[in-house]
Amino acid sequence: MTLKAPRRGILALLLIAVAVSAGYLLHEDEPTYEWTERVFRGVALESRVVAGADGDDFLVAKGTVQVPEVRGKADSRMINIGYMVVPGIEGAGEIPIVMVAGGPGGSHIADIHKSWVQRLVRIFRRVGDVVMVDLRGINSSGPAFEVSGASNKLRNVASGEDYLQLQRDIGAANRAQLIADGFDLSGYVVTEAAADVIAVADALGYGKLNLYGTSFGSHFTFTTARVFPDRVNRFLVTGLEGYDHTYDDGVAVLDAVRQIAREAETVWDGAYGVENPLEALLSLAARAEEDPASAHGLAPYEVEYLILYGSSYDFGYQLGNRSSMKSWPADVAKIMAGERLWRLPFARRLTGFYEGKSPSDAAVGLFDCSSHISQARQKRLTQTAPESFPNNSEYMNALCAGWDVTPLPPEFQQGTISQVPALFVHGTYDTSTPYPNAVEMLEQFPNASLVTVYGGSHGALWEALSAHPPLADEIVGWFQGEAPPPDVTLGPIPFDPLER
Numbered sequence: 001m002t003l004k005a006p007r008r009g010i011l012a013l014l015l016i017a018v019a020v021s022a023g024y025l026l027h028e029d030e031p032t033y034e035w036t037e038r039v040f041r042g043v044a045l046e047s048r049v050v051a052g053a054d055g056d057d058f059l060v061a062k063g064t065v066q067v068p069e070v071r072g073k074a075d076s077r078m079i080n081i082g083y084m085v086v087p088g089i090e091g092a093g094e095i096p097i098v099m100v101a102g103g104p105g106g107s108h109i110a111d112i113h114k115s116w117v118q119r120l121v122r123i124f125r126r127v128g129d130v131v132m133v134d135l136r137g138i139n140s141s142g143p144a145f146e147v148s149g150a151s152n153k154l155r156n157v158a159s160g161e162d163y164l165q166l167q168r169d170i171g172a173a174n175r176a177q178l179i180a181d182g183f184d185l186s187g188y189v190v191t192e193a194a195a196d197v198i199a200v201a202d203a204l205g206y207g208k209l210n211l212y213g214t215s216f217g218s219h220f221t222f223t224t225a226r227v228f229p230d231r232v233n234r235f236l237v238t239g240l241e242g243y244d245h246t247y248d249d250g251v252a253v254l255d256a257v258r259q260i261a262r263e264a265e266t267v268w269d270g271a272y273g274v275e276n277p278l279e280a281l282l283s284l285a286a287r288a289e290e291d292p293a294s295a296h297g298l299a300p301y302e303v304e305y306l307i308l309y310g311s312s313y314d315f316g317y318q319l320g321n322r323s324s325m326k327s328w329p330a331d332v333a334k335i336m337a338g339e340r341l342w343r344l345p346f347a348r349r350l351t352g353f354y355e356g357k358s359p360s361d362a363a364v365g366l367f368d369c370s371s372h373i374s375q376a377r378q379k380r381l382t383q384t385a386p387e388s389f390p391n392n393s394e395y396m397n398a399l400c401a402g403w404d405v406t407p408l409p410p411e412f413q414q415g416t417i418s419q420v421p422a423l424f425v426h427g428t429y430d431t432s433t434p435y436p437n438a439v440e441m442l443e444q445f446p447n448a449s450l451v452t453v454y455g456g457s458h459g460a461l462w463e464a465l466s467a468h469p470p471l472a473d474e475i476v477g478w479f480q481g482e483a484p485p486p487d488v489t490l491g492p493i494p495f496d497p498l499e500r
Contacts, residue, residue, distance in 0.1 A: 040085060041204045053115035060112065061085050062140065065203045067196055070187040077182070081133065081196045082140025084109045085204065086121065088128040093480070095208045095233050096129035098197055100224075102215030102239070104367040105360025107139035108132040116462055120212075123472045127210065127479045133200050135193055135220075135367070137183075138359055145363065146181065147174040149356030157351040160301030164398040170356030171365050171402020178362065185405055188366040191412070194224040198231060210479055211235035215433060215458065219245070219371065222441070225420045234479055238425040238461040239433045242441040243415040244377050246368045248392045250385045252434035257307065260319060260429055260493070264329045267495045277332035281307050284336060285388035296338040304390050306335060308431055312347055313340050320432040320458040322493060330496045369400035372407035374414060415444045422448035423478055423485075425464065427456020449484035456490055464488040 038047040040061050047061035064080040088096075099120075101108050109132050111117045124130045134141040150169040157163050178185060201209055210233050213221035218237035225232040226243075261278035274280050285303040288295035295303065310317045315331040318324045334340065355361070373381075373396075381393045422445045426438035438450055453460035465471050467490050474485035 040087075043204060045085070050112055053113065053118050058118075059086060062109070063203075064140065065196075065199050067136075067199045068187075069184050071192060071195060073184075076184065076187070079136060079187075080140075080142050081136060081200060082109065082142070083134065083200045084112065084132045084140075086125060086130045088125045088130070092126060093128045095127075095210055096131050096201075096204075096206055097124040097127055097210040097212055097479070098131045098133060098201065099124070100133055100193075100197065100211065100213045100217045100220040101135065101138075102213070102217040103138075103360050103363055104135055104216040104220075105138055105358070105363035106215075106217070107134050109134055110139045119462075119465070123475060124212065126476045129206075131200065131204070131206075133197050135363060136196055137188060137366070138363060141196075143181070143183070145178065145183075145359040147177055147357060147359070147362045149173065149361070150352050153352035154349060155352050157348045159299055160394075163301055163351070164394060166352055166355065167395060167398040168402040170361070171369075171399050171404070173402075174356060174362055174365060175403050175405070185366060188363075188405075189370040189408055190220055190223045190367055191227055191408065193220060193367070194227045197224050198228055201231070207231070208233040211237075213237050214461065215239040216241055216367070218433075219243070222444075225422070226416060226418055229418060229420055232420050234421045234423070236423045236425070236475065236479075239430060239458045240424060240426055240437045240441055241433050242437055242444065243371070244374050244413040245433065245437050245440075246371050246373050247378065247381060247396050248432075249381055249434060249436065250389055250391060250393075252436045253308075253392075253431050254386050254389055256429050256431045256434055257319060260325060260328070260431075263493050264495055266492075267497050268329050268333075269498070271333055271498060272336050277329045278307065280332055280336050282388050289388070296335075296341045297344055298341065300388065302344070304388060306332075308390060310335075313343055315340070320430075322429070322455075322457045322459065322463055322490070325457070326494055327496045330498050333498045365399060365403040366405060368396065369403045370405050370407055372400070372413065374410060377413070418445050419447055420445065423475070424448055424450045425453060425461045426450065427453040427458065427460030427463070429455055430458045430460060432458040449478075451485050452487045454487065454489040455493070456488070463490055467491065 035046045035048045037044055038061060043063060045061040045063040047059060049057050050060050052058050062084045064082050066078045067081055068076040069079045070076040099108050108117055121130050137145040150166060151173045157166055209231055211221045211224060218239060219241040221235050221237050222242060225235055257278055261276035265276045268276050272280050274283060281303055284295050285300055288298050288300045288303050292299055308319045310331050317328040317331050378393060385391045385393060424438045426435055428435050442448055442450060453464045456463050468488045471485055478484050
C-alpha cells in the first residue's frame with residue numbers, strides 16, 4: 001500500500017447477476033425488492049432483487065456464519081462473518097468463485113450497486129456461483145469496527161514529523177478503543193480471515209474454491225491459497241500485494257510516476273521550465289526544503305503527498321487510477337502557481353479530524369500491521385527510499401507503532417512455494433501496488449501467469465476489460481482450464497490541457 005491521506009484508494013470489486021431455477025433463490029415471477037427468506041444449498045438465507053447498473057435486475061442472497069474470534073483459544077468469543085452469494089448461470093461449473101475485497105476494509109457486498117462490481121460478477125457467474133465474503137470487523141461481519149481517530153484531533157500538522165506523530169496517536173487511540181469494546185486484536189490477522197473464507201464455503205457445502213482479490217484482496221487471496229492449498233482450485237489477483245508487500249517500494253512507485261509523467265509531457269509542453277509535472281513537483285519540494293515561503297508555504301511532506309494525490313487541497317487527481325489522473329498536469333500547474341493553497345492552515349488544523357475514523361482505517365492498522373514486512377525488505381526500502389517522495393515505510397512504521405499489534409511470524413512474510421494455478425493481472429502504471437510486486441510473486445507461484453497491462457493503473461483489470469473486451473471470455477476460459485489471456489496495451493491517457 002502507498003502513503004495516503006485521508007485513505008488508500010479503496011479498491012474494490014464485484015458482484016451479481018443471476019438466473020434462478022427451482023431450488024435456488026427466487027423465481028423469475030417474483031419481482032420483489034424486499035428481503036425474503038429462501039433456501040440456497042440447504043441454508044436459509046435472506047434474498048432480494050437488486051437493481052442492475054446496466055438496467056437488468058438480478059438476485060442476491062446473504063447470510064452469516066459464526067466463527068471464533070481467535071481460533072485455538074478456548075475462551076474466545078464468537079463473531080459473525082457476513083457473505084453474499086449468487087448462483088452461476090445455467091451450465092456453469094460446480095466450483096464457486098469467492099471474491100474478497102481490497103483495502104483492507106473494502107466490501108463488495110456494500111458496493112453491490114456499483115457498476116464495476118456488477119460487471120465482474122457477470123463474468124464470474126459464467127464460471128460458477130459467486131460468493132462475496134466481508135473481512136472480519138467490516139460491513140456485514142461483526143461486531144464491526146468503530147473508531148474515532150486520535151484523541152487530540154485539533155493540532156497543527158505542519159511538518160512531516162507532525163504527520164507521523166498523528167499516525168502514532170491514531171493507532172494508539174484506536175487500539176485502546178477497540179480493546180475497550182471487547183475486541184481481541186490478535187484475531188484480526190489475514191490468516192484468521194483466510195480461515196473465515198473456508199468457514200463460509202463449508203457452511204454452503206462447497207469443496208474446492210476459485211478465488212478473486214485485488215490490492216489487499218490479493219494478499220488475502222495469496223494467504224488463503226497458501227494456508228488451504230487443498231481447497232483452492234485456481235485464483236485471479238490484480239494490483240498485487242504479496243506476503244511481504246505491506247509497504248511499497250518507493251523506487252518502484254517513482255518509476256511508475258515517471259512513466260505517467262513522460263506521457264504528460266505532450267500537454268505540459270515545458271511549463272515552468274521543466275519537462276513534466278513530476279519534475280515540477282520535485283523542484284517545488286526542493287524549494288520547500290530550503291524555504292517553505294518560496295514554495296507557497298508548503299512543507300516538504302505536503303509537496304511529496306501532492307505528487308500522488310490532490311484531494312486534500314481540492315484538486316481532483318489521484319495517480320492510482322487512470323480516470324482520475326487525467327487532470328494531474330493541469331492541477332500541478334495550478335499548484336505551481338499557488339492556486340487554492342490558502343487552505344493550508346485549515347487543512348493542517350483539520351487533519352486530525354478526518355483521519356483514522358473509519359472502519360477501513362482500523363482494518364489497515366490491524367491487518368496491514370500484523371502482516372507487516374520482513375526485516376530484510378524493510379531495511380532495503382529504508383536504504384533505497386527516493387528523496388522528496390512519499391516514504392511509505394516511515395508512514396506505516398509510525399502507524400503500526402501506535403497500533404502495537406503482534407506481527408505474524410517472520411516465516412509468513414518470507415512465503416512458501418505454492419503450486420496452485422494463478423492468474424496475475426497488473427498494470428505498469430500502478431502507483432498503489434507497483435508492477436514489480438507481481439514479478440516478485442511469480443517466484444512464489446510457479447504455476448502462475450502474468451498478464452501485463454501496459455499503461456494500466458491500480459484498476460488495470462477494469463481498464464483492460466474496457467480496452468480489450470475479449471478479456472472477459474479469456475478469463476472465463478482460463479478458469480475452465482484454457483490458456484491464459486495475452487498482455488493488453490492501453491492507449492494514451494487523455495490528459496486535460498493546461499490553462500494558459
